[in-house]
Amino acid sequence: MKPKLNDVAKLAGVSATTVSRVINNHGYLSSQTKEKVFAAMRELHYQPNNMARSLQGKNTRLIGVIFSDISNPFFGEMVSRIEKILFAKNYKVILCNSADDPQKERDYLQMLMANQVDGIIAGAHNLGIEEYQQYGLPIISFDRYLSDNIPIVSSDNYQGGWLATQTLHQAGATNVAIFTGKSHAGSPTNGRREGYEAYLTAQQLTPHVHELPFELTPALKMMEIKTIMTQHQYDGIFCSDDLTALLVLNVARQLSLTVPEQLRVVGYDGTALIRDYHSELTTVEQPLADISTLLVSLLLQRIEDANCTLESKYTLPVNLIKGLTA
Amino acid sequence: MKPKLNDVAKLAGVSATTVSRVINNHGYLSSQTKEKVFAAMRELHYQPNNMARSLQGKNTRLIGVIFSDISNPFFGEMVSRIEKILFAKNYKVILCNSADDPQKERDYLQMLMANQVDGIIAGAHNLGIEEYQQYGLPIISFDRYLSDNIPIVSSDNYQGGWLATQTLHQAGATNVAIFTGKSHAGSPTNGRREGYEAYLTAQQLTPHVHELPFELTPALKMMEIKTIMTQHQYDGIFCSDDLTALLVLNVARQLSLTVPEQLRVVGYDGTALIRDYHSELTTVEQPLADISTLLVSLLLQRIEDANCTLESKYTLPVNLIKGLTA
DNA sequence: ACCAATATGTCAATCGTTTGACATTTTTAT
DNA sequence: ATAAAAATGTCAAACGATTGACATATTGGT
Numbered sequence: 001m002k003p004k005l006n007d008v009a010k011l012a013g014v015s016a017t018t019v020s021r022v023i024n025n026h027g028y029l030s031s032q033t034k035e036k037v038f039a040a041m042r043e044l045h046y047q048p049n050n051m052a053r054s055l056q057g058k059n060t061r062l063i064g065v066i067f068s069d070i071s072n073p074f075f076g077e078m079v080s081r082i083e084k085i086l087f088a089k090n091y092k093v094i095l096c097n098s099a100d101d102p103q104k105e106r107d108y109l110q111m112l113m114a115n116q117v118d119g120i121i122a123g124a125h126n127l128g129i130e131e132y133q134q135y136g137l138p139i140i141s142f143d144r145y146l147s148d149n150i151p152i153v154s155s156d157n158y159q160g161g162w163l164a165t166q167t168l169h170q171a172g173a174t175n176v177a178i179f180t181g182k183s184h185a186g187s188p189t190n191g192r193r194e195g196y197e198a199y200l201t202a203q204q205l206t207p208h209v210h211e212l213p214f215e216l217t218p219a220l221k222m223m224e225i226k227t228i229m230t231q232h233q234y235d236g237i238f239c240s241d242d243l244t245a246l247l248v249l250n251v252a253r254q255l256s257l258t259v260p261e262q263l264r265v266v267g268y269d270g271t272a273l274i275r276d277y278h279s280e281l282t283t284v285e286q287p288l289a290d291i292s293t294l295l296v297s298l299l300l301q302r303i304e305d306a307n308c309t310l311e312s313k314y315t316l317p318v319n320l321i322k323g324l325t326a
Numbered sequence: 327m328k329p330k331l332n333d334v335a336k337l338a339g340v341s342a343t344t345v346s347r348v349i350n351n352h353g354y355l356s357s358q359t360k361e362k363v364f365a366a367m368r369e370l371h372y373q374p375n376n377m378a379r380s381l382q383g384k385n386t387r388l389i390g391v392i393f394s395d396i397s398n399p400f401f402g403e404m405v406s407r408i409e410k411i412l413f414a415k416n417y418k419v420i421l422c423n424s425a426d427d428p429q430k431e432r433d434y435l436q437m438l439m440a441n442q443v444d445g446i447i448a449g450a451h452n453l454g455i456e457e458y459q460q461y462g463l464p465i466i467s468f469d470r471y472l473s474d475n476i477p478i479v480s481s482d483n484y485q486g487g488w489l490a491t492q493t494l495h496q497a498g499a500t501n502v503a504i505f506t507g508k509s510h511a512g513s514p515t516n517g518r519r520e521g522y523e524a525y526l527t528a529q530q531l532t533p534h535v536h537e538l539p540f541e542l543t544p545a546l547k548m549m550e551i552k553t554i555m556t557q558h559q560y561d562g563i564f565c566s567d568d569l570t571a572l573l574v575l576n577v578a579r580q581l582s583l584t585v586p587e588q589l590r591v592v593g594y595d596g597t598a599l600i601r602d603y604h605s606e607l608t609t610v611e612q613p614l615a616d617i618s619t620l621l622v623s624l625l626l627q628r629i630e631d632a633n634c635t636l637e638s639k640y641t642l643p644v645n646l647i648k649g650l651t652a
Numbered sequence: 653a654c655c656a657a658t659a660t661g662t663c664a665a666t667c668g669t670t671t672g673a674c675a676t677t678t679t680t681a682t
Numbered sequence: 683a684t685a686a687a688a689a690t691g692t693c694a695a696a697c698g699a700t701t702g703a704c705a706t707a708t709t710g711g712t
Binding site for chain 3: 340341343344347353354355356359378380381382383384
């Protein structure tokens with residue numbers, strides 16, 4: 001069996017209490033004793049049992065991270081960053097892919113509770129507000145309103161939508177469409193669309209909104225896009241995420257539309273993947289590093305002091321990455 | 327505070343033992359009592375404390391999943407699949423991005439031990455073999471030899487390398503290079519390179535191996551590729567991963583090389599992302615679904631019966647996805 | 653009315669570690 | 683030499699749930 005605290009104590013020739021004190025650096029300890037104990041721990045490859053520790057009320061240092069699906073590069077990069085930051089602070093991540101399934105999300109929440117996580121970073125949002133509220137846990141939300149006492153971190157979607165549309169317009173487009181997801185209440189893409197509409201209205205131009213169902217496979221989405229693009233002669237398209245923008249560029253190629261002359265395209269997100277492998281795409285970059293840092297930092301504040309007052313909303317500025325498509 | 331088993335017992339008007347029995351479905355129980363207890367659990371939003379449970383020797387149902395970085399789409403997709411499969415079997419994933427840093431990998435292993443994970447799926451491999459052996463934990467490795475008693479799941483890298491090269495050759499290429507990572511002992515890319523060399527040798531052609539350092543940023547890698555491609559006039563390039571293939575295609579565009587007429591390109595991995603957004607790329611697809619399923623299934627076998635005999639190596643067939651680049 | 657099966661309760665030990673109370677010994681400073 | 687500080691020990695009660703031993707009560711079937 002795995003070595004326990006008592007085995008270490010025996011090997012080191014000290015009492016169990018002393019070993020515990022060494023581990024927790026508690027009370028008076030001579031450096032010789034410490035060394036003896038550490039040596040014994042090394043020799044036995046001893047690792048204190050975190051389950052037992054957390055029973056005493058110690059933090060588990062586990063954080064639940066819920067996103068819809070990390071195989072989406074945007075979430076993948078974000079979770080990867082969050083994990084790295086948390087690891088540096090000695091926290092571990094329990095990964096939850098909710099797959100946009102409310103029941104799965106609910107199950108995950110319960111599971112996270114059962115595992116005594118210290119807090120949750122929520123980036124998937126299908127559940128009603130109450131479900132998140134009823135657990136008295138520190139929670140920080142990414143990009144969506146959950147409840148009054150759950151702070152939201154997001155980038156400036158409105159500004160991003162405005163910026164994207166402005167970029168298309170200034171690149172010469174006048175007949176500008178937006179391809180976005182279904183507009184859910186509280187959904188982040190709403191802001192992007194509002195920015196888009198506001199800019200066009202300010203320019204006395206007409207918005208053309210196309211909602212592409214979220215569940216569509218990329219192949220189906222592409223067909224849909226092709227249909228839309230043949231029926232309308234847009235000269236500028238703002239896609240509310242970069243992957244959709246790639247599909248639009250593919251379709252443009254199929255339809256022999258020259259980019260950016262006949263068609264201008266702006267995407268959204270600006271992940272490292274897109275910047276590195278699709279530098280041609282003009283896109284609005286969300287500050288993923290800052291978002292991740294802030295999410296973690298707020299959560300840890302809440303964990304350390306449950307009563308600390310946090311803003312209800314943190315909005316980070318976006319940045320336009322100028323490529324060749326607009 | 328969070329409700330405990332005793333609170334449920336009080337509310338339901340039964341003993342703590344009965345509640346525990348209901349939870350674990352142990353011994354005689356009337357359906358009325360069960361209902362009363364469940365009702366009380368619901369009312370209190372009770373979740374049994376997994377820490378306390380696992381102290382009795384119950385499994386934690388936590389699995390450590392170590393990969394170098396899930397922001398790489400290949401690993402992202404793989405971890406996403408693994409997580410989904412494990413969740414369906416009521417296991418949770420502790421996510422570990424080793425970032426190709428041996429020390430981080432070591433820290434992760436210790437952390438996973440401290441958290442009493444039931445097993446580990448290891449897809450990052452920087453540590454010496456001993457380090458994985460010394461923990462008597464069920465471990466399954468993806469694509470790399472760790473130790474005799476740690477089963478390896480991988481796809482047929484040799485066959486994949488052969489297939490890719492054959493595809494380039496049959497598409498008309500005779501001066502065929504391979505772009506691969508640094509060849510580490512036990513590294514999976516070795517097999518791909520061997521398949522590449524074997525095919526060329528069988529065809530009386532000369533292999534040209536270019537090792538691109540793993541750590542390079544994509545931008546630097548692209549420069550390197552450009553240098554290589556201008557110095558040599560290859561008419562076929564086999565990239566040991568798809569992202570590198572995208573860079574090669576970018577460079578080809580910069581150098582005004584027509585694909586596939588002047589230059590044929592074959593990638594490797596065939597993730598959903600590539601299939602969906604770069605269907606033009608000819609690539610060797612690793613059976614990610616099967617690999618993930620097998621990894622999980624073997625691990626759970628080991629967890630359920632530590633002595634069960636498993637093969638030391640499981641090799642799954644690869645599949646050529648014909649695109650337009652070769 | 654009687655035996656068995658079913659249902660529930662009480663009690664206590666256990667899992668591995670932490671922590672406080674208290675006692676004892678050793679070291680250090682004056 | 684002496685008191686304070688430092689170092690270690692013993693003991694036991696937590697933490698929250700599980701589980702076995704055992705007792706008791708309620709059923710149902712015959």
